[in-house]
Amino acid sequence: MTGLVDWASARARMIFAFIALSLIAGGYSYVNLPKEGEPDIDIPALFVSVPFPGISAEDSEKLLVKPIESKIQELDGLKSVSGIAAENYALVVMEFEFGWDKNATIANVRDKVNQAKADFPEGAEQYTIDEFNFSQFPILVVSLSGQIPERTLLRVAKELQADIEGHSGVLEAGLAGHRNEMLEVLIDPLKLEAYNVTAGELINVVTNNNQLIAAGEVETANGAFAIKIPSAFDEAQDVYNLPVKVNGDSVITLGDLADIRLTFEDRLGTARYNSETTVALQVVKRKGFNLINTVTEVRQLVDNAKAKWPEELQNSIQVNFSMDESSQVADMVNQLEASVFTAVALVMIVVLAALGVRSALLVGFAIPTSFLLAFALMAVSGISISNMVMFGLILAVGMLVDGAIVVVEYADKEISKGTGPMRAYAAAAKRMFWPIISSTATTLCAFLPMLFWPGVPGEFMRMLPITLIFVLSASLLVALVYLPVVGGVGGRISAIFEGIANFLRTNLYWTVRLILFIVSAAFLFGSVLLLLRGEVRAAAPILLVISCVMLSITGGSIAPIYGQKKINSGYKRSFFGWFIHALTGNPFMPIVSIIAVAVFVTSVFTYFGQNSRGVEFFVTTEPERANAYVRARGNLSLAEKDSLLKMVEESIMDVEYIESTFAFAGEGGLTQNTGGASPPINTIGQIQIELVNWT
Structure with missing residues (x-):
């Protein structure tokens, strides 16, 4: 293995090319790696939701939740099941053991739910199976509000939704706080009687239309063509002209029998941004894309789309951005980058004070090179930059310089004996090859068990040991291959610079x-x-x-230039020398020292166990956002719920340092990462508060 050092020393130009390639690849990887707040964790949980308009909570539990729960109990790896029955829908939450095969599990769950679907009452809509993913929470909310007709606001929102979803980094931009358009047909019984049309005939006509009917294939000498009969409705006029009955030479259409108009569904919820009625777009990032860049590009896209609106529309619609995750992630990355640079600076100061300028520069070369090599490995492994990765870098700063310090110090010792720089650094790397590998391996072994930490905390924390493994492995390559070549060539260049400096000093x-x-x-x-x-x-x-x-x-x-210091006296023992002599000067002191250390460590652990204040997974920090839940009892109408919510919203808006509020009652609220917390009982509305950035 030590032959690797001789091979590298004999090919200095190639090693410098590798160093340049490593720095370029690492820098490019860091710039383009996705940057996120928290690691993207694959949580083994699935959600089965069944919409059923008009069903009560009691019937939802008995007719929807119970059949699903009875079927999925047979699934392998199922850890727990919980069901939520509410008006108009049912939800079943399944938690599985870690190490699950997600695709196979989803297929098995779909099979079981299909079996339970046979017991659903008529009227249940198609169920959906969703997985829990941190990356599917909104990273930006675009709110549209203004004193314009609701249909105009919805049309603008849908056009903007199409533009945003066309961005490669956006998974979806869901609408919130809106009502879907519908075509309302009001049948006139008197006209039915006048035209002699029965209700059954009318139902059959409507049911048999609005379908795309395949009519086979026509094959000619020039090719084959599929034939289909277009009978799907594309616009309101198609419904108006729908033929119902032929009476002699005239055709009775649906428009002759009914009043047809374009309207909206009944309102199920209300939404307001800063006390104004709004339609919000929830932008969800596609996995693997840079969060900061995606938000910046979406903001630019919205601004460009707004610039193309007519002037009257630009003056009527207010576009606001809120719940911006990129600002938090950018602040976190900047703070952690500053912490990394601070740690590097402190390490360099200590090395500079202990080893001198030239040795400190060589040791300092190992820090950014190891980091950039680690970033290149992260890019190959598909790991994004998150808070745990940055914590790992801070932790690794003091560890990765150990090998470089040992090699540089041994090389300086050889150079002082008259050995050439390249030969001295090669000898140092070969002499310390196995000690450095052993030291790094023992450090890595201390963090390896964290890779097998079970549960969600383990998935969250595993980026820390992975980062340390990448950085310390890169530091081995730098200390044993790159550093001897850089030190040897640098020593030769230093000799040339020293000769020029002596020439200037002389002349x-x-x-x-x-x-x-x-x-x-x-x-x-x-x-x-x-x-x-x-x-x-x-x-x-x-x-x-x-x-x-x-x-x-x-x-x-x-x-x-200082001359060699003359020694005027004999051997003089320092304070540290006296201390070592006291510990090792007689055969009993080592045993006494070991016993004293053992007693001290045991006492510290005992004292901590008796006076511990508990364990916290995350420390308490100042929040930048807050949720206010409005609770009330009774069968309140949507108007009553909205009235109570508006009173609370007005009180909150009077508070200083409130950046924005998003209030909603009923359905139509924002999807937010609340850490798994559910709203309190009897919640009729929620206000999501964004505080002013204090930085």
């Missing part, structure tokens, strides 16, 4: 050298500013490298 006055150093520092500062501002993109990195070389040479030319 130029100290004042001139100081001026050159100040100019180089100013040049470096300007290059950094150009790089940060994004100006002169191609030249800025080149200028930065040139300025670093100039600063290194001029800095070496003005650095003072």
Whole structure:
């Protein structure tokens, strides 16, 4: 295995090409990796919902929930079953053991529900089977409101819905707070009697129409063509002209017998955004796409669509964005990135103080290189950037430099003996090859059990050990392959720079050298500013490298030269030396030390167990959103529920630092990730509150 080090040292150009490829691939992967708030967990739970308009909660339990529960009890891997019976629908929630085969389980559940469907009463609509997925919660809500006709607002919302759902990163943009359009046909009994049309004839005509009838296939010499008889309704006029009966030479149509008009379904719920009636679009991201980029592009898409509206429509409709998940994710990523940079800076300060500038630069090279290699591995594995990944990076910063520090220190020792830089670093990597691998392996073994943590917490936390495994594995490659080559070549370049610095020291006055150093520092500062501002993109990195070389040479030319310190006295033991001597100076002290440490550790665990304040999976943080549930008893109408909800909404809007509110009564509310919490009993409405961003 140590032959790998010799192979890499003999092919320095190839290794530098690999390093450049690693940095480019890692940087590209990090920019394009999906960024999410929490890891996307595949929770083993399914929901079976059965709509049944008009059914009571008691009948829903007896006629819908019970048959489904009795059939699905036979499923393998079923952990628990719970049913919810309510007016107009039934819901059955199934939780399975982890490690389930989702596709096979859904197929088995569908088979069992089909068996139970035979016992459903007439009138039950088609059931749906849904899975629980964090990525299917809305990432953005687009609210449309204004003093315009309801039909116009709904038409604009549906056009906007089609535009948003055409985006590649959007799974769906569901409507909320709207009423579906319907064609209402009011039969006139007097006209039925006048035209001698019975109710049965009318029902048969309507039932047998609005269908697409296949009429076979016609095969000719030029090919085969499918024939179908178009009888589906495309517009209201088709219903109006529907023939009902032939009376002599005249045809009696449905329009002759009834009053036909386009209207809306009965309202089942109300929705308001900031106290104004609204139609909301709930944008759901497609799995695997970047949340931040998707929200930004959807916002731009909505703005572009609004710019194409007529001026009167632009002035009448207010478009508002709320419940924006991208802002939270962006803040989280920025904060965690800042934490990672802070951790890297602190590690570099400690290494710089302990090892010196040149060794600190080599150790610092290992940190970003290991991170970028880990990002490339994440891209290959399909892992997105989440809070657990960033926590893993912070945890790995102090661990990944261990191997690099050992190699650099041993190489410096060999160089001090007169060994060449490349040979010294290769010898250091070979000498410390197995100790570094053993040290990294023992660290990884401490985190491996977290990969097998069962349940939802295990699925949530497993990104942490995976990130550590990727980063520490990359640090092995950097410490044992990349670093010896970089250190060896860097040592040769340092010797050249030192020779130039000595030439300047010999031939130029100290004042001139100081001026050159100040100019180089100013040049470096300007290059950094150009790089940060994004100006002169191609030249800025080149200028930065040139300025670093100039600063290194001029800095070496003005650095003072110290002679070797003369030892005037004999051996003098330091405080640390006395401490080690006290622990190991006699055969009894090691045993006493072990017993003392064991007693101390046992005492700490005992004290913590007696005074523990419990365990929290997540610490309490300041919320950015809140839900207010309005409760009332009695058989209240929708108007009464909405009136009570409006009173509470007006009180909330008077509170300072409220960004927006979305209030709904009945059906038509927003789908939100509430952590599995259900509304309280007797809830008649809900107000979702978004607070002003305090940052």
